[in-house]
Amino acid sequence: MLGFLRSTILSKIVMAVSGAALVGFLIAHLTGNLLVFAGPEKINAYGQGLRDLGPLLWVLRIGLLVAVALHIISSIFLADKNRTARPVSYSKKKSIQSTIASRTMLFSGITILTFVAYHLLHYTYGIVQPEFYHGEYMLHDGRTVHDIYSMMIHGFTNPFITVSYVLAVTFVCMHLNHAIASAFQTLGFNHPKYNAKIKMFGVGLSAILWVGYLSIPAGIMAGVVKLIEGAH
Amino acid sequence: MKLLLKIWRQQNSETEGKIVDYMLDDVSPDMSFLEMLDVLNEKLIHKGEEPVAFDHDCREGICGACSLMINGVPHGPEKATTTCQLHMRKFTDGQEIVIEPWRAAPFPVIKDLVVDRGSFDRIIQKGGFISASTGSAQDGNTILVSKIDADASMDAAACIGCGACVAACKNGSASLFVAAKLSHLGLLPQGQPERSTRVLAMVMQMDEEGFGSCTNTYDCEAACPKGISVKNIARMNRDYLKASLFGV
Numbered sequence: 001m002l003g004f005l006r007s008t009i010l011s012k013i014v015m016a017v018s019g020a021a022l023v024g025f026l027i028a029h030l031t032g033n034l035l036v037f038a039g040p041e042k043i044n045a046y047g048q049g050l051r052d053l054g055p056l057l058w059v060l061r062i063g064l065l066v067a068v069a070l071h072i073i074s075s076i077f078l079a080d081k082n083r084t085a086r087p088v089s090y091s092k093k094k095s096i097q098s099t100i101a102s103r104t105m106l107f108s109g110i111t112i113l114t115f116v117a118y119h120l121l122h123y124t125y126g127i128v129q130p131e132f133y134h135g136e137y138m139l140h141d142g143r144t145v146h147d148i149y150s151m152m153i154h155g156f157t158n159p160f161i162t163v164s165y166v167l168a169v170t171f172v173c174m175h176l177n178h179a180i181a182s183a184f185q186t187l188g189f190n191h192p193k194y195n196a197k198i199k200m201f202g203v204g205l206s207a208i209l210w211v212g213y214l215s216i217p218a219g220i221m222a223g224v225v226k227l228i229e230g231a232h
Numbered sequence: 233m234k235l236l237l238k239i240w241r242q243q244n245s246e247t248e249g250k251i252v253d254y255m256l257d258d259v260s261p262d263m264s265f266l267e268m269l270d271v272l273n274e275k276l277i278h279k280g281e282e283p284v285a286f287d288h289d290c291r292e293g294i295c296g297a298c299s300l301m302i303n304g305v306p307h308g309p310e311k312a313t314t315t316c317q318l319h320m321r322k323f324t325d326g327q328e329i330v331i332e333p334w335r336a337a338p339f340p341v342i343k344d345l346v347v348d349r350g351s352f353d354r355i356i357q358k359g360g361f362i363s364a365s366t367g368s369a370q371d372g373n374t375i376l377v378s379k380i381d382a383d384a385s386m387d388a389a390a391c392i393g394c395g396a397c398v399a400a401c402k403n404g405s406a407s408l409f410v411a412a413k414l415s416h417l418g419l420l421p422q423g424q425p426e427r428s429t430r431v432l433a434m435v436m437q438m439d440e441e442g443f444g445s446c447t448n449t450y451d452c453e454a455a456c457p458k459g460i461s462v463k464n465i466a467r468m469n470r471d472y473l474k475a476s477l478f479g480v
């Protein structure tokens with residue numbers, strides 16, 4: 001199954017396809033999380049809706065896990081190959097037209113990975129802030145569900161969590177600033193008529209994701225999103 | 233002009249090398265970069281020292297023999313120009329110039345600034361050709377080539393195999409070179425029969441030689457003295473994917 005690792009080009013293609021799946025996840029995840037602005041009812045019902053997917057949720061989770069695994073395996077293989085390709089470094093080396101984002105993909109990737117692990121420990125496993133993990137919320141239809149809304153607010157009231165989140169989102173968007181346009185090239189799509197648009201799409205989408213993800217802590221800190229009295 | 237040259241000196245592939253400083257006076261701004269090194273070498277020979285070894289042949293920008301990392305940029309500061317076509321007027325009086333060989337595992341240093349680019353030859357041997365029967369050549373006019381394809385193929389064929397793309401790439405990737413050779417042949421009717429086997433074989437050899445992978449940073453394109461475009465790399469990826477998925 002990992003035969004693609006024999007070829008740098010196939011590894012890059014796996015990287016691009018798995019990366020594209022992860023970009024899809026980031027868009028979906030943001031769309032869901034923005035419901036926090038619609039109040040506790042909406043976002044908690046959405047969270048419950050995800051849980052109600054049952055086996056389908058597991059299909060999505062496993063798909064995501066496979067994409068992450070493939071992305072990381074190929075990045076390790078390629079990074080190792082790239083390192084050994086230049087055993088003696090230059091005493092003076094200038095980059096000519098490459099961007100910083102393109103030269104630091106491994107670094108931004110590892111930063112993202114570290115944050116994702118922490119993020120899962122926080123919101124999925126409830127290990128980071130266990131005191132806020134078991135909150136319950138009663139939906140209008142009478143069902144009692146996991147209170148995501150207050151958990152998010154408690155998270156972003158903690159300065160350490162907020163700062164690490166802001167940094168991580170920034171690194172994700174730096175990664176994507178290069179990655180999205182890069183994936184088109186890797187998959188063989190390069191045309192003078194569309195190149196400028198592809199680049200704009202990559203930069204634009206990463207900027208939208210950045211603003212979107214950061215609007216949540218911003219909204220909470222600005223008091224637009226706040227705890228509802230008596231709901232907790 | 234007066235220059236402080238910091239040049240990589242290395243006796244042979246077995247020994248370790250180091251940067252050695254040389255002061256050089258009376259450099260004419262009209263000299264080419266290689267002529268400036270010729271002047272340095274004459275001085276060194278007069279002093280009984282070993283001259284600096286560097287590669288060169290045509291000295292008119294067409295053979296691909298000259299190389300040199302000049303102040304951190306392959307072929308020096310002038311865009312789309314080989315080292316042999318670079319003139320000293322691009323530098324300033326009193327400037328410090330660091331001169332190093334191409335750095336990549338598949339380009340081992342032979343001596344001083346000379347590297348062995350045999351890895352490129354081995355990639356070409358795997359498919360950088362078309363197979364044609366011997367005998368009298370077919371009348372050229374019977375094979376129609378669109379102007380667009382002919383131009384794109386000619387642009388790719390401008391690659392002189394110098395290796396600046398590898399030298400510039402942070403990953404030591406040879407993608408631009410291999411892609412140029414693939415586009416050069418793959419865009420013409422004569423290149424079609426072997427198009428799929430060619431891309432698989434040449435890329436496999438590229439990987440086996442120990443070149444790095446492309447991360448689309450595009451420094452290669454900026455360093456290339458012939459302005460080869462990275463769109464050729466996209467074409468290589470496309471052809472490679474097609475050949476891997478659908479066979480040859």
Ligand code: HEM
Nearest residue numbers: 015016019022023075105106109110113179182183186447
């Ligand atoms: C939210 C998570 C992530 C997303 C959405 C994402 C997306 C992408 C995309 C679309 C590409 C472009 C592929 C191409 O150019 O062919 C890419 C490249 C890359 N990613 Fe990720 N990635 C993520 C996480 C990671 C992680 C965790 C790592 C490392 C452990 C990583 C390391 C890399 C590397 C090294 C590259 C190749 C750099 C390049 O080709 O320029 N990424 N990523």
Ligand code: SF4
Nearest residue numbers: 391392394395397456
């Ligand atoms: S692609 Fe450009 S830089 Fe690379 S070998 Fe050919 S001419 Fe030299």
Ligand code: FES
Nearest residue numbers: 291295296298316
């Ligand atoms: S010596 Fe031939 S290209 Fe420079």
